[in-house]
Amino acid sequence: MSDTWVDVPDGSHFPIHNLPYGVFSRPGERPRVGVAIGDFVLDLAGVSAAGLLDAPDRGGVRDWFACDALNAFMAAGPRAWRATRERLTELLTDSAYADRVRSHLTPRAEVTLHLPWRVADYVDFYSSQHHAENVGRIFRPDQQPLTPNWKHLPIGYHGRAGTVVCSGTPIVRPCGQRKAPGDPAPTFGPSRRLDIEAEVGFVVGVPSKLGEPVPVERFREHVFGVVLVNDWSARDIQAWEYVPLGPFLGKSFATSVSPWVVPLDALEAARITPPAQDPEPLPYLRGGEGLDLALEIRLNGTVVSRPPFAAMYWTPAQQLAHLTVNGASLRTGDLYASGTVSGPERSQRGSLLELAWNGAEPVKLEDGSTRVFLEDGDTVSISATAPGTGGVRIGFGEVVGTIEPARR
Known part of the structure; x- marks a missing residue:
């Protein structure tokens, strides 16, 4: 592409190669x-x-x-x-x-x-092997870190579309039931283990018919573009409620998305071969490409992690194929997110649960304070860049949220 006549600063997330x-x-x-x-x-x-x-x-x-x-x-x-x-x-x-x-x-x-679009449905996946293994080691130290199904299908859950909010919306600390392992009974109150999840989201443009699966190779016929996602998580509420049906109130209180939707056509130069999958997935899940996106998480201005999206095990096309393989239809405005993006290094973990290893390794900030989970007044910012055409990098802007005290 040619240069634009608009004055675009060097290093801008939004050069002519992007146009979100x-x-x-x-x-x-x-x-x-x-x-x-x-x-x-x-x-x-x-x-x-x-x-x-x-x-x-x-x-x-x-x-x-x-x-x-x-x-x-x-x-x-x-x-x-x-x-x-x-x-x-x-x-x-x-x-x-x-x-x-x-x-x-x-x-x-x-x-x-x-908020750039009306969200129809929201699905969140669990597609980073590094994240899943970290969580398994934290909560199931005497067992295999991955559950038996993890490498056979993209695990996910249905979230709440009505609480997807635009970057900058304050995040009110949720209340709910909590029960630590040593507690004799559950208590009610504000979450004490409020966390972040740095994710990448995919926005559906073209709907599909009920009963007709969308194969991997038709991903680009349906998905319009990509956003950044922070799937805020109340780990204590989640831990008590999720057996046997999975996440509910620990996730549904808020999910933040970035205000700019980067079109898939702007990410041609970011397309990569994803990590090898072993065992080979079933035929309906074979294929799909990864994306070379570099994420950055800041907590109160301190860079605490740089997760690589290129390391994700399950691809966006595989997630879409699995989402619809039972005949579930797509609607314009559907959002599905990748799940927490984490890499193999400590500096690449996409949640405080991993970064602080469930409280055992506090994260130190530039002001000298430490965090194991989020405190009231904390501000989290997630940004990302990707290779663009012409050798430039393009960006997604950022998704930002500040924690406000619980209301009860």
Whole structure:
């Protein structure tokens, strides 16, 4: 791709090679769809109304963007996604359009960012072998770290779509039942073991029919783009409730996502061969590529981990295939997340549960304080970058949340 006529700072997460989609508003105006370019947001509703976006398919494109969610555009499918991306690239690289497009650029510092799409369903997986083994060693030290099914299928659970929130939304410490192993009976109160889970999420654009599985090779026909996810976890509530049916209130109180959806087409240079799988999975799970994403977790400004997404055992395409193999249908706006991203090194663990080894190895911050789990007032930021075309790196921005005291 050519350089853009927009002034993009060196090292920006949002060069011309990226062009992620989001929803923003200016003071006194209604939310609308935009694209991030450098330190600016391009107003797609305004560009469309000015006649600068061609309709790639049936009808016009204005209704896709003059609204408070990406769902209509995501449902339009890969042909529309590609055509729109190509046209936006043309508008932002050909200086002949600069005078007409410049008036539709607003500094990102002057806008409010919103949840970029209406979430239909939410599924969270458990696809990092390093994370699963760490958790197994912590909680089942006398047994094999992986459960017998782990290498045969992508394990997951259904979350709560209504508590998926945009980056920047305060996270209220949840209350619930807790029972430590030595306690004679459960007690009720605020979680004492509030944790993070650094994850990568995949946003479904094109739905599927009930009863028809989506095979691995059709992943790109349905998935629109990628976001960062922090699947906040109350480990004490989770530990008491999850047997025998799995996570519930320990997970459902909040899940934060980044405000920019990076389209799959921006991640072509990040496609990699995933780690070898042994034993070979069943035929419906064979195939799919990994993504070379580099995550970074900051706790109160201190970098505490840099998890590598390239190390994930189960791929996004395999997760989608397993999610639908029983005939469950996809809906526009579905979100499914990778599960905690952890690497083989201590500095690559994606949760405080692992980083502090369940409290045995406190994490030291730059201010001299330590953490084993989150305290009220703590701020967590997760960011990520990936190889982009032309030898540049592109980014996802960040997903941020600050812990507020419990309300009861």
